[in-house]
Amino acid sequence: MQLYRIGKTKHAHDLTGVGAKMNGGRWNYLGVPCIYLSESRALSLLEYSRHTSLETMPPALSYITFDVPEHSIRTFQVSDLPVNWLQRPYSKENRDLGSLLLAEADHLLFKIPSPIIEQEYNFVLNTNHHLINLVKITEVISYKG
Template sequence: MLVYRIATNEFVHDLSGYGAKLNGGRWNREGVAVLYTGSSIALCAWEYWVHLPDTVTLKQNAFSVATIQIPDHSVLKIAPKLSAQLQGQDNSRLHALTDDWIERNEHLVMQVPSAIIEQESNYLINPAHPLFTEAVLESVNPFSFDKRAFGKVLLK
């Protein structure tokens, strides 16, 4: 199965999960390395976009999209109906799910519902899992955000 990741050119080849480990995220607490990927390039763009600060200048040609092949046989699927947890500010339950997944070490990938588009999925990859070598960086291509998406108020 193919998953995608948008990152700055500087970090797009880094599949270590170091950024998530350093900062923590919705699904992982600080200190836990996971690689966040999405089911589509469009979902990844939305996920990146919603986490940008209110005022930001994005340089043209500063981003790339990585296409990563992951094995279908090692994906743990988390129930898509976690909307209360996904929308809340307290991610402790989600962190506990991720900690348990990593501790059990049974699956390379955990499929989780997107908080941005609930019908879509994100895929967390455990870089410390023995099957991590089966997660193959297929390609890296330039990616640009359309400037029409910025400076518009979608919802108030």
């Protein structure tokens, strides 16, 4: 399965999740590595732009295409998520759930509704899962925004 993200070009080949580990996110605390992905390039750009203004957008961004195995996915529906999952700043309940699931490492991916378009999905890639070596970055394309 192909999944996508947009990010700084200098970090395009990172499969360690160091960015999320250093900054935390909706589904992870600081210190917990993972990689946030989307089911399309367009959704990855929407998600990125929600967190970064045009004025502060880095000049060197790339779309990164990941080839990820499909046999280790846990899918969540809105009804499975904490009631305050859309809260900003991110809720403790979200980070508790995501960080626990990442630590348990039972699944390579978590498929979660997008907070922007709930009918589309984002994914959290567990960089500590034993199948991470099967994940490949297949394409890096410069963003020409």
